[in-house]
Amino acid sequence: MKLKTLALIGATGAMISCTPSKVNYENYADYPVPSAPLIEMEYAPNTTLFTLWAPTADEVRLMLYESGEGGHAYETLPMEADKEGLWKIKVDRELKGNFYTFNVKIGDKWLGETPGINARAVGVNGQRGAIIDLADTNPEGWAEDKRPELKSVADAIIYEMHHRDFSISPTAGIEHKGKFIALTETDTHNPQGASTGIDHLKELGVTHVHILPSYDYASIDETRLNENKYNWGYDPLNYNVPEGSYSTDPYTPATRIREFKQMVQALHKAGIRVVLDVVYNHTFNTSDSNFERTVPGYFYRQRPDGFFADASACGNETASERPMMRKYMIESVLYWIREYHIDGFRFDLMGIHDIETMNAIRQAAQEVLPTVLIYGEGWAASAPQLPTEELAMKANTHRMPGIAAFSDELRDALRGPFNDDTKGAFLAGIPGEEESIKFGIAGAIQHPQVNYDSVNYTTQPWAAQPTQMISYVSCHDDMCLVDRLRTSIPNLAPDALTRLDKLAQTAVFTSQGIPFIQAGEEVMRDKKGVHNSFNSPDSINAIDWSRKTAHADVFRYYQGLMSLRRQHPAFHLGDAELVRRHLEFLPVEGSNLIAFRLKEHAGGDKWQDIIVILNARTETAKITIPQGRYTVVCKDGHIDLNGMGTLSGTQANVAAQSALILHR
Ligand code: CA
Numbered sequence: 001m002k003l004k005t006l007a008l009i010g011a012t013g014a015m016i017s018c019t020p021s022k023v024n025y026e027n028y029a030d031y032p033v034p035s036a037p038l039i040e041m042e043y044a045p046n047t048t049l050f051t052l053w054a055p056t057a058d059e060v061r062l063m064l065y066e067s068g069e070g071g072h073a074y075e076t077l078p079m080e081a082d083k084e085g086l087w088k089i090k091v092d093r094e095l096k097g098n099f100y101t102f103n104v105k106i107g108d109k110w111l112g113e114t115p116g117i118n119a120r121a122v123g124v125n126g127q128r129g130a131i132i133d134l135a136d137t138n139p140e141g142w143a144e145d146k147r148p149e150l151k152s153v154a155d156a157i158i159y160e161m162h163h164r165d166f167s168i169s170p171t172a173g174i175e176h177k178g179k180f181i182a183l184t185e186t187d188t189h190n191p192q193g194a195s196t197g198i199d200h201l202k203e204l205g206v207t208h209v210h211i212l213p214s215y216d217y218a219s220i221d222e223t224r225l226n227e228n229k230y231n232w233g234y235d236p237l238n239y240n241v242p243e244g245s246y247s248t249d250p251y252t253p254a255t256r257i258r259e260f261k262q263m264v265q266a267l268h269k270a271g272i273r274v275v276l277d278v279v280y281n282h283t284f285n286t287s288d289s290n291f292e293r294t295v296p297g298y299f300y301r302q303r304p305d306g307f308f309a310d311a312s313a314c315g316n317e318t319a320s321e322r323p324m325m326r327k328y329m330i331e332s333v334l335y336w337i338r339e340y341h342i343d344g345f346r347f348d349l350m351g352i353h354d355i356e357t358m359n360a361i362r363q364a365a366q367e368v369l370p371t372v373l374i375y376g377e378g379w380a381a382s383a384p385q386l387p388t389e390e391l392a393m394k395a396n397t398h399r400m401p402g403i404a405a406f407s408d409e410l411r412d413a414l415r416g417p418f419n420d421d422t423k424g425a426f427l428a429g430i431p432g433e434e435e436s437i438k439f440g441i442a443g444a445i446q447h448p449q450v451n452y453d454s455v456n457y458t459t460q461p462w463a464a465q466p467t468q469m470i471s472y473v474s475c476h477d478d479m480c481l482v483d484r485l486r487t488s489i490p491n492l493a494p495d496a497l498t499r500l501d502k503l504a505q506t507a508v509f510t511s512q513g514i515p516f517i518q519a520g521e522e523v524m525r526d527k528k529g530v531h532n533s534f535n536s537p538d539s540i541n542a543i544d545w546s547r548k549t550a551h552a553d554v555f556r557y558y559q560g561l562m563s564l565r566r567q568h569p570a571f572h573l574g575d576a577e578l579v580r581r582h583l584e585f586l587p588v589e590g591s592n593l594i595a596f597r598l599k600e601h602a603g604g605d606k607w608q609d610i611i612v613i614l615n616a617r618t619e620t621a622k623i624t625i626p627q628g629r630y631t632v633v634c635k636d637g638h639i640d641l642n643g644m645g646t647l648s649g650t651q652a653n654v655a656a657q658s659a660l661i662l663h664r
């Protein structure tokens with residue numbers, strides 16, 4: 001779309017008598033932005049109001065349908081231009097259960113039917129908006145739904161899951177496999193006797209479940225669910241409607257909405273908050289997208305040559321800096337918080353968005369929910385069409401208070417670089433990654449003992465507060481931890497694999513950043529070595545829950561890490577000054593060994609001094625520690641917060657490929 005062409009189209013003016021003469025907008029900044037929230041369908045008994053923001057339209061029609069797919073419109077009604085670029089029509093009869101689309105005409109061209117940019121209920125495959133009363137979608141007890149207590153985002157422990165991965169395997173003791181309501185089921189014992197589903201999450205001890213894209217996405221045909229197709233869902237269609245393939249009935253618009261709410265309600269009852277993965281940075285379609293069929297050009301950035309820019313590598317990049325797109329993103333986030341009781345957001349390719357928009361989103365969200373958890377990927381697939389200093393890139397995180405970014409410094413220092421699965425790093429016994437790990441342990445903030453010249457990917461701290469860093473070693477992208485360890489370390493024995501898996505997550509969970517794990521890591525999940533499983537079959541992506549029994553010691557260790565974190569404020573101080581005061585790295589000789597102390601009742605911790613030593617060497621490491629009589633709580637792949645013996649003196653021995661944690 002070329003901006004110049006658009007301006008010429010805009011100059012053609014309005015021809016129908018009820019329309020005020022159309023303004024020719026010189027640039028996108030001049031487009032009128034409605035003062036009220038954009039709601040495209042407002043249902044009430046016997047009257048429904050339809051509104052579309054289409055300031056460059058010459059004509060807009062509303063089409064009414066009896067079903068969500070197929071058949072012809074039973075009625076086509078002209079909408080009337082109102083102020084602020086809005087087109088409206090009120091239909092004074094009962095429309096509940098019907099469906100609708102809009103069609104916008106610019107010049108002599110009809111842009112094609114669309115449910116609008118802001119549909120809140122849709123028919124199957126999201127092609128038509130649905131006329132429903134949202135109040136009908138509330139499950140029993142929804143008004144009493146309470147978010148689990150969260151004193152500070154520093155307390156968060158994030159579990160990233162895909163609905164199908166989590167429940168589709170026969171080894172999951174779950175009836176509604178791959179559905180939202182899988183997470184409402186209790187008594188989920190599998191054939192091996194282990195609990196799965198929501199019971200498993202409670203047992204594990206996470207505070208937040210981060211669900212991969214669960215808005216209506218395009219890549220799964222909701223009319224052919226018997227084909228059991230798989231996709232992560234990073235292909236947005238309707239941002240403000242739950243995905244149909246995760247509902248038990250994608251044809252009945254209220255069902256997916258109700259079931260999504262049931263899921264949130266069940267997780268809240270289990271003491272777990274819910275994070276939504278949001279992908280405002282691009283849409284599945286470009287020229288046929290809901291955005292382009294409504295206000296061509298406006299919602300996407302263009303390259304200097306006028307064509308669509310593509311920093312997402314998915315065909316386009318949205319223009320968060322334009323006032324209506326910014327408003328759209330803010331209102332979408334608020335809608336998910338209010339209507340669905342969502343507690344946090346993970347922004348896909350956040351680096352495509354601008355800082356001002358991200359700060360506005362955070363501010364608006366915090367006004368409604370002070371403990372909202374917001375984080376994202378501080379990068380893009382290629383350079384976006386905005387100056388770097390305006391973008392919500394990782395390096396600019398310190399300018400976005402209350403927003404965190406994933407640390408690839410810690411991740412890759414542990415497991416190896418993202419662009420070569422065969423390369424290992426700290427865990428593989430390769431020296432040189434120590435400062436990057438220290439950087440991650442400190443939470444990406446300025447710390448006097450971190451030498452930033454030796455940190456990978458950055459030369460300076462990028463977080464102002466440790467809660468602005470997501471600490472992780474694996475996520476849905478790239479290989480899962482087990483596959484990565486196997487691929488990057490030749491001839492890795494099963495015992496060493498287990499040891500390194502535990503050691504990796506010990507670094508993640510003793511970091512002052514916010515810890516994050518990919519679902520299934522706690523049971524040694526693998527994906528058969530598949531690096532990018534975005535549309536791989538269930539045979540690759542499904543978590544095999546029989547592993548929970550086979551790797552019971554690993555599960556217990558992960559539980560131990562979460563308990564350690566939940567019970568001890570020293571590990572999540574949440575404040576940069578406190579981290580600088582209480583976190584002290586201890587001197588070590590040689591490589592692949594990190595030691596640090598959380599001293600003087602850090603964060604009011606009942607433990608006076610805590611020592612953590614991470615040893616990635618294939619031999620025992622001996623290290624000098626401050627004189628004292630310590631209780632051992634983590635040793636040689638086991639965690640027991642009640643203690644596993646004592647250690648006195650100034651020397652600690654740390655078994656090969658393991659962590660040692662002591663306190664006094
Ligand atoms: Ca869909």
